[in-house]
Amino acid sequence: xxxxxxxxxxxxxxxxxxxxxxxxxxxxxxxxxxxxxxxxxxxxxxxxxxxxxxxxxxxxxxxxxxxxxxxxxxxxxxxxxxxxxxxxxxxxxxxxxxxxxxxxxxxxxxxxxxxxxxxxxxxxxxxxxxxxxxxxxx
Numbered sequence: 001x002x003x004x005x006x007x008x009x010x011x012x013x014x015x016x017x018x019x020x021x022x023x024x025x026x027x028x029x030x031x032x033x034x035x036x037x038x039x040x041x042x043x044x045x046x047x048x049x050x051x052x053x054x055x056x057x058x059x060x061x062x063x064x065x066x067x068x069x070x071x072x073x074x075x076x077x078x079x080x081x082x083x084x085x086x087x088x089x090x091x092x093x094x095x096x097x098x099x100x101x102x103x104x105x106x107x108x109x110x111x112x113x114x115x116x117x118x119x120x121x122x123x124x125x126x127x128x129x130x131x132x133x134x135x136x137x138x
Contacts, residue, residue, distance in 0.1 A: 019138075029114035031103075062094070079107070
């Protein structure tokens with residue numbers, strides 16, 4: 001069984017690249033710098049289902065991404081979560097939060113309707129993040 005990205009993730013995000021294990025996606029909501037890691041293993045819904053090696057790799061990729069985003073965006077807080085109630089495929093949200101963002105201090109889910117990125121904004125974020133992670137993304 002080959003890995004396939006869940007249709008909802010395809011619909012709601014933009015692919016930025018791939019780490020060794022995970023695809024890196026940008027959630028198409030310009031209200032927040034919101035990124036998603038999806039381990040490219042078929043049929044996985046929980047991190048504990050990954051091999052021990054893949055669990056470690058996912059933790060490393062998540063930590064690298066969170067550290068990079070927190071520094072680059074000067075985050076007040078990083079929200080990192082694997083909820084999966086609507087999309088069962090394992091995916092880890094990495095959301096840059098600011099004390100003055102529209103949803104603070106509540107979670108961002110379901111709070112407000114997404115405002116999609118313009119093509120220019122998408123390209124700008126893609127270029128910036130790829131530059132910051134150039135040694136890690138393929």
